[in-house]
Amino acid sequence: METAFFYCRCEESAGRPGRDIKKYQPIEMWLKALDNGKKGGNMIDPYLSPDALILVAIVPSPNDLHFARVLGWYRIPFQTAPRILNVDFLAFYQPASFRRHKWQVEYFAPVLGHELTSRGELLHEEQDHPRADEEYFKIQLGGFCRLDQPIMAGDWKRFTFLYTTGEYFQKARELTDLTVKPAERRRLWRALRERSKEETDYQARCDDWENLSLEVLTALLGIPDQS
Numbered sequence: 001m002e003t004a005f006f007y008c009r010c011e012e013s014a015g016r017p018g019r020d021i022k023k024y025q026p027i028e029m030w031l032k033a034l035d036n037g038k039k040g041g042n043m044i045d046p047y048l049s050p051d052a053l054i055l056v057a058i059v060p061s062p063n064d065l066h067f068a069r070v071l072g073w074y075r076i077p078f079q080t081a082p083r084i085l086n087v088d089f090l091a092f093y094q095p096a097s098f099r100r101h102k103w104q105v106e107y108f109a110p111v112l113g114h115e116l117t118s119r120g121e122l123l124h125e126e127q128d129h130p131r132a133d134e135e136y137f138k139i140q141l142g143g144f145c146r147l148d149q150p151i152m153a154g155d156w157k158r159f160t161f162l163y164t165t166g167e168y169f170q171k172a173r174e175l176t177d178l179t180v181k182p183a184e185r186r187r188l189w190r191a192l193r194e195r196s197k198e199e200t201d202y203q204a205r206c207d208d209w210e211n212l213s214l215e216v217l218t219a220l221l222g223i224p225d226q227s
Contacts, residue, residue, distance in 0.1 A: 048089070048166045048169065048170060049088075049166050050165065050166045050167035050170070051165060051166060051167070051191075052088040052089060052165060052166030052169075053086075053087040053088050053089075053163070053165065053188075053191060053192060053195060054087060054088065054089045054090075054091055054108070054163070054164050054165060054166065054169050055082060055085070055087045055089070055090055055091070055111075055161060055162075055163055056091040056092075056093055056105060056161060056162040056163075056164065056175075056178065056222075057074075057076065057082075057090060057091070057092065057093065057161050058092075058093045058095060058159075058160070058161070059074075059092040059093065059094060059095075060095070060097060061097045061098075062097065062098055062101075065092060065094070065107065068092075068109075068141060068144075069107075069144050072140065072141055072142075073138050073139060073140050073141055074090065074138075074139045074141060075119075075122055075136045075137065075138055075139070076136065076137045076139065077134065077135075077136055077137075078116065078134075078135035078136060078137060079135075080160070081137050082160075082161045082163070082222065083220065084163075084192045084193070084195065084196045085111075085114045085137060085139065086111075086114075086192075086195040086196050087111055087163075087192075087195070088110065088111060088166075089108050089109065089110055089111060089166075089169075090108060090109055090111050090139060090141065091105050091107070091108035091169070092105065092106070092107045092108065092109075093105050093153075093159075093175075094106060095157075095158075096157075103152065103153035103157060104150040104151060104152050104153060105147065105150060105151040105175070106146060106147055106150045107144050107145065107146055107147070108144075108145050108147070108169075109141040109142055109143065109144045109145060110141065110142035110143075111139060111140070111141060111142075112140040112141060112142055113139075113140045114137050114138060114139045114140065115137070115138050115140075116135060116136075116137060116138075117135070117136060117137075117138050118132065118133055118134065118135060118136065119131055119132050119133070119134045119135075119136055120132035120133065122136055122138060149173070151169075151172045151173065151174065151175060151177070151178070152173065152174050152175070153174070153175050154174035154175055154176055155174075155176065156174075156175040156176060156224065159175070159222065159224050160222060161222040162175070162178055162179070162221070162222040162223065163180075163188060163192060163221045163222055164178040164179070164180060164188075165180065165188065168180060179223050180221065180223075182214055182218075185214065185217045185218065185221055185223075186212070186217060188221060189212070189217055189220060189221060
């Protein structure tokens with residue numbers, strides 16, 4: 001039987017909302033910071049409920065992860081955002097751009113809320129950008145938690161997003177371990193839909209979730225087609 005304890009390290013302080021940071025810092029600087037994170041610091045162990053709703057999203061680069069940790073928020077383009085953002089935690093999948101830290105989930109953070117805004121409002125130094133009016137979700141985050149044992153990609157190297165629960169997240173060693181069993185997918189989607197109704201969710205739409213096919217539910221939860 002799996003142990004009931006979940007080991008990770010979590011930053012005690014949240015980010016610094018409102019602070020602007022210059023972009024395009026050398027990637028090795030942020031990779032070194034990730035290496036140093038393994039040595040510990042001012043961290044605490046958070047409680048992760050088995051029923052916690054977790055969204056696993058791709059963080060494109062070490063720069064993006066660094067900004068999210070320091071500023072205390074993460075942005076997702078409205079056009080490509082998952083349908084429901086009212087979750088308990090956001091976990092970050094690190095693609096090939098992370099080099100020696102690639103293809104794994106190493107960090108997650110509690111979600112404090114989200115709002116719809118524009119690129120220009122998020123990035124004040126880019127208000128003259130051609131896409132300054134493009135809509136983004138700004139997800140407010142608490143202190144970042146670092147897994148002592150990262151969740152590796154395994155056979156999954158590319159995906160868009162994935163919904164899972166604290167129970168699966170605690171036991172996962174590879175991304176495929178995060179996929180909710182077919183018999184539990186309708187219950188997970190129902191929990192997500194109910195959560196979206198608690199607040200006015202920009203992405204919430206009417207769907208007859210009780211009659212959705214397993215294939216549709218699988219796609220809504222972000223689970224890749226493994227056929």
